[in-house]
Amino acid sequence: xxxxxxxxxxxxxxxxxxxxxxxxxxxxxxxxxxxxxxxxxxxxxxxxxxxxxxxxxxxxxxxxxxxxxxxxxxxxxxxxxxxxxxxxxxxxxxxxxxxxxxxxxxxxxxxxxxxxxxxxxxxxxxxxxxxxxxxxxxxxxxxxxxxxxxxxxxxxxxxxxxxxxxxxxxxxxxxxxxxxxxxxxxxxxxxxxxxxxxxxxxxxxxxxxxxxxxxxxxxxxxxxxxxxxxxxxxxxxxxxxxxxxxxxxxxxxxxxxxxxxxxxxxxxxxxxxxxxxxxxxxxxxxxxxxxxxxxxxxxxxxxxxxxxxxxxxxxxxxxxxxxxxxxxxxxxxxxxxxxxxxxxxxxxxxxxxxxxxxxxxxxxxxxxxxxxxxxxxxxxxxxxxxxxxxxxxxxxxxxxxxxxxxxx
Numbered sequence: 477x478x479x480x481x482x483x484x485x486x487x488x489x490x491x492x493x494x495x496x497x498x499x500x501x502x503x504x505x506x507x508x509x510x511x512x513x514x515x516x517x518x519x520x521x522x523x524x525x526x527x528x529x530x531x532x533x534x535x536x537x538x539x540x541x542x543x544x545x546x547x548x549x550x551x552x553x554x555x556x557x558x559x560x561x562x563x564x565x566x567x568x569x570x571x572x573x574x575x576x577x578x579x580x581x582x583x584x585x586x587x588x589x590x591x592x593x594x595x596x597x598x599x600x601x602x603x604x605x606x607x608x609x610x611x612x613x614x615x616x617x618x619x620x621x622x623x624x625x626x627x628x629x630x631x632x633x634x635x636x637x638x639x640x641x642x643x644x645x646x647x648x649x650x651x652x653x654x655x656x657x658x659x660x661x662x663x664x665x666x667x668x669x670x671x672x673x674x675x676x677x678x679x680x681x682x683x684x685x686x687x688x689x690x691x692x693x694x695x696x697x698x699x700x701x702x703x704x705x706x707x708x709x710x711x712x713x714x715x716x717x718x719x720x721x722x723x724x725x726x727x728x729x730x731x732x733x734x735x736x737x738x739x740x741x742x743x744x745x746x747x748x749x750x751x752x753x754x755x756x757x758x759x760x761x762x763x764x765x766x767x768x769x770x771x772x773x774x775x776x777x778x779x780x781x782x783x784x785x786x787x788x789x790x791x792x793x794x795x796x797x798x799x800x801x802x803x804x805x806x807x808x809x810x811x812x813x814x815x816x817x818x819x820x821x822x823x824x825x826x827x828x829x830x831x832x833x834x835x836x837x838x839x840x841x842x843x844x845x846x847x848x849x850x851x852x853x854x855x856x857x858x859x860x861x862x863x864x865x866x867x868x869x870x871x872x873x874x875x876x877x878x879x880x881x882x883x884x
Contacts, residue, residue, distance in 0.1 A: 483622060485510045486595040487588045489580055489610070492527025494649060496599045498638055499626050500534050501645045503597060507624070512540040512591050516580050519547045519665025519723065534647070542587055546579060547665055551722035554579050555666055558796060559765055560710040560820075561785065561813045562773075565793045568743055570759045570766065572667025577606060578801035581613030588621065595622040602628045605748050609799035616802035659686060665726055667739075667759040678744050678754040689730065689758035693737030693831030700829040701736055702836070705729075705768045707824070710817030712765060726761045733760020736828035748798045764826060764833050771824040771835035775843045781816050788812065 486503055490496045490513035503511050513536055515527045524543050531541045554575050565571055584596050596614055600606035602625070611623050632638050642649050662669045668689045675682055684692065706714035712725055720728065733739045739760035747753055773782060788809055795806045822840025826833060849859055 483507045483509045483595045483624070485512065485591065485593040486597050486624060487512045487514055487584050487591065487593045488597045489584055489599065490515050490527060490531065491599075492524070492530050494642065494647070495638070497530055497534065497647050498642055498645075499597065499599050500531070500536070501647055502626055502630060502641070503624070504535070505645070506630075509595070510540070511536060512587065512593060513542065514584055514587050515541075515543045516583060517543065517545045517547060518550050518576055518579070519727070520663040522663075540591070544583060546583065547723040548721060550576065550579055550665060551726050554801075555726065555762075556711045556722055557810060557814070559762070559769055560817050561789050561792050561809070562766060562770055563789060563793045563796065564766070565797045566743075566745055568741055569745055569757065569797075570667065570741075570762045571793065571796050572664065572757060572759050572762065573662050573669050574605070574609065574797045574799075575666065575801075576664045577609035577799065578613045581610050582617060585614060585617040585621065588618070595624055597624040597626065600625070600627065603749065603751070604753075605797070605799070608748055612799040613802060661688070663688075665723060665730070666762050667757055670756045671753060675754055675756055682742055682756045686756050687740065687758060690734050690740055690760050691737050693740075696735070696737040696830045700827050701732060702825065702827050703732070705764075705824050705826055706822070707769070707772045708821045710769070710814070710820040712768070726765070729761030729764050732828060733764055737831040738828055738833055739763040740831070764828070767833040767835055768824040768826055769820075771826075771838045772822050772840060773820055775838050775845045776820045776822065776840050777816065778844065785813065785816055 486507065486509045488496065488500055488503065488511055490500060492515060500511055500513065503509055513527070513531045515524055517524055528541055528543055532538065558571065558575050563571060565574070587593070588596055598607070598610045600610060607625055607628075611625070614621050614623055632641065639649055641647075657673065659670045659673045659675050670682075670686050670688075674680075675686065703716050705712055706717070711722070712729075713719060715725060715728055739758050739762065741757040741759070742754075743757060744752055744754045777785070792806065792809045792813070795801070795803060795809070800806055819840075819842035821842060822838065824835055825837035827836050828834075
C-alpha cells in the first residue's frame with residue numbers, strides 16, 4: 477500500500493493501453509486522487525483517439541485529458557541536437573527510447589503546474605532504465621514533485637493478477653491482452669524498440685515478425701536509391717532540394733530507410749540499473765541521418781574539432797542513456813557541440829542499397845577540402861614536400877631517444 481495518502485491530484489503518463497489503464501484505476505482506488513492523463517504523440521504510429529475514450533470511460537473529466545502532438549518539438553529540440561553530436565551508445569545504439577523520455581517528463585511537469593497537481597506517475601517497471609530517465613527528469617524540473625511508480629509499490633507480480641484487477645474494476649481486457657505478449661514494444665518517430673519474451677535469449681535470432689519499421693535487406697530493391705540531403709548548421713533541412721520541417725523530414729527518411737532495409741540493430745546493451753538486456757531496434761531514418769551528418773562534417777569540420785567531438789560523444793551518449801538530459805554537464809557539452817556546427821552546411825549524396833547507407837558525394841560553401849593541396853599532380857605551391865622531413869623528425873624525436881637508451 478502507498479505510504480503517502482495525501483496526494484490530491486496526479487498527472488499520469490497514459491498510453492491508453494491495458495497497463496496504464498490499470499494504473500489509472502489503481503491511483504483512483506489506492507490514493508483516492510484526482511487523475512489527469514497525459515498522452516504524448518511522438519510519432520509512435522498509433523491512433524491516439526482511443527486513449528481519450530478510455531480515459532473518459534474510466535471517469536476522467538474531459539478537461540483533465542491531455543493529448544499533445546509533440547512530434548516537431550521532439551525532432552527539433554531533442555533528436556536533432558543529439559545527432560549533431562553523432563551520438564551512439566556502446567558503439568551502436570542510436571538512443572531512440574532514451575531521447576524521448578526527457579520530453580515526456582518535461583511536458584508532464586508543465587501539465588502538473590497548469591492543473592495544480594502535486595504528483596506525477598509513470599508506468600515504467602523497477603528493472604529498466606525508463607524509471608530513472610523519467611524520475612531524474614521530473615526532479616530536475618520540479619525538485620519538490622511527488623513521484624508515484626506503481627510497479628515499485630503495488631503487490632501485483634503477474635499478468636494474471638493485473639488482468640484480475642482489471643476485470644474487478646470493469647476495465648475492458650481484449651482477447652489479445654489475456655495471454656503473454658511475445659515481446660514488448662516502444663516506438664516513436666525516431667525508432668522502434670522490441671524487448672523481452674521471444675527476444676530474451678541473445679543466442680537466438682529474432683523472428684522476422686519482430687521487425688515493424690523495415691523490410692528485410694534481402695527483400696529490398698535490386699536498384700540503389702540515391703538522393704541528396706541538405707544541412708544547415710548541422711541539422712538536416714531538405715531532401716532533394718525540398719525543404720521540410722524536422723518531423724516531416726525524419727518521416728521521409730524513415731520511409732526511404734524502410735523501403736531499403738536500412739536501420740536494423742540486434743544489441744545486447746548494459747542498462748544503467750546494472751543488468752544486460754537484449755533488444756531489437758529499428759532506426760531507419762536515424763541511421764541515414766547519422767551517416768549523412770558525418771559525411772557533411774568530413775569536409776566542414778577542422779580535424780581538431782572533429783576529433784574532440786568524437787572524444788566527447790561517449791560521455792554525451794551516456795548522459796542521455798542514463799537520463800541526465802537536463803543536467804548541467806549535458807548542457808555544457810551541447811553548447812560545445814552546437815558551436816562546432818556553425819559551418820556544417822551543405823549537401824550530401826546518399827546511396828541506399830539492401831540495408832546499407834553509403835555516402836557518395838558531399839559539397840559545402842564552407843568546405844575545408846582543398847584539391848590543390850591533396851592532388852598528386854602539380855598544384856599550387858602551398859605545400860613544400862621538404863617541410864615533412866623536419867615535421868617527421870620532431871615527432872619521432874622521443875622515440876629515437878627511447879631507442880638509443882634501449883640499445884645501450
